[in-house]
Amino acid sequence: MDFHSVIVASLLVGLAAPLCSLVPQAEARAFFVFGDSLVDNGNNNYLATSARADSYPYGIDYPSHRATGRFSNGFNIPDLISQAIGEESTLPYLSPELTGQRLLNGANFASAGVGVLNDTGIQFLNIIRIFKQLEYFQQYQQRVSALIGEEQTQQLVNRALVLITLGGNDFVNNYYLIPFSARSRQFSLPDYVRYVISEYKKILMRVYELGARRVLVTGTGPLGCVPAELALHSVNGECAIELQRAAALFNPQLAQTINELNSEIGSDVFVAANTNRMTMDFVSNPQAYGTLNMVN
Numbered sequence: 001m002d003f004h005s006v007i008v009a010s011l012l013v014g015l016a017a018p019l020c021s022l023v024p025q026a027e028a029r030a031f032f033v034f035g036d037s038l039v040d041n042g043n044n045n046y047l048a049t050s051a052r053a054d055s056y057p058y059g060i061d062y063p064s065h066r067a068t069g070r071f072s073n074g075f076n077i078p079d080l081i082s083q084a085i086g087e088e089s090t091l092p093y094l095s096p097e098l099t100g101q102r103l104l105n106g107a108n109f110a111s112a113g114v115g116v117l118n119d120t121g122i123q124f125l126n127i128i129r130i131f132k133q134l135e136y137f138q139q140y141q142q143r144v145s146a147l148i149g150e151e152q153t154q155q156l157v158n159r160a161l162v163l164i165t166l167g168g169n170d171f172v173n174n175y176y177l178i179p180f181s182a183r184s185r186q187f188s189l190p191d192y193v194r195y196v197i198s199e200y201k202k203i204l205m206r207v208y209e210l211g212a213r214r215v216l217v218t219g220t221g222p223l224g225c226v227p228a229e230l231a232l233h234s235v236n237g238e239c240a241i242e243l244q245r246a247a248a249l250f251n252p253q254l255a256q257t258i259n260e261l262n263s264e265i266g267s268d269v270f271v272a273a274n275t276n277r278m279t280m281d282f283v284s285n286p287q288a289y290g291t292l293n294m295v296n
């Protein structure tokens, strides 16, 4: 079974659809982002938290060469998706600049440090947990309704592209944060993965209930190869085995849950993006992609 090509092909379809649908419509397509540091573009700058990217060397390759709150040297994945659909990057939801006409472009609700589970990232104190991100999405829709009416708002949300990136922190900043963590004493790794996936399914269903109809869902990258994890857990410079095992269990189950959700709904609302495969492609064959530009 060529599982990978199915996932990659459906991601391409997911991204190609907005390009086509933009042509006949005068108004642009909105873009909404939910999740963790991989997709946060500045919300945590407005919060009292240690999970922040507002200082050097973050942003060194960004056009301004300044730290913006993105957990990246340069553009992050939401920026690249915005560029691909011909739009300005969406603003962080907490940005005071996100008002009036700019609301119609969408919003980024992501917050570094969060996970699927409510207890993930507690060490970062004041972050926007996923259920709070979804509450803000509701609040956003009320604000937009006041501008363009309820029906138009519903349409804007239904037509929008949505990205959600969650799960890595449930391992890195929860289960494997410290030896004998509460979660690792409670669950074996396979049971923990099943639990996280079952909670993630509820979150995705809620995203659907709130009006999203085209949702890209990324799996986790090779968690054990992240530089911080190499430093903490690697034995001889190889990617940390337990975290690699976590990603290997998590990703296929997430893809399967997405298939289940789509059949329950009766429509391909959710699109699985195989982040692990894409990242490993960059790592193992950087020349094929020009500059190697890793986001942590």
Ligand SMILES: *[C@@H]1O[C@H](CO)[C@@H](O)[C@H](O)[C@H]1NC(C)=O
Residues within 6 Å of the ligand: 118, 131, 132, 199
């Ligand atoms: C997480 O918190 C939200 C509300 O903030 C709650 O609705 C949900 O049930 C909680 N999840 C778990 C697994 O406790």
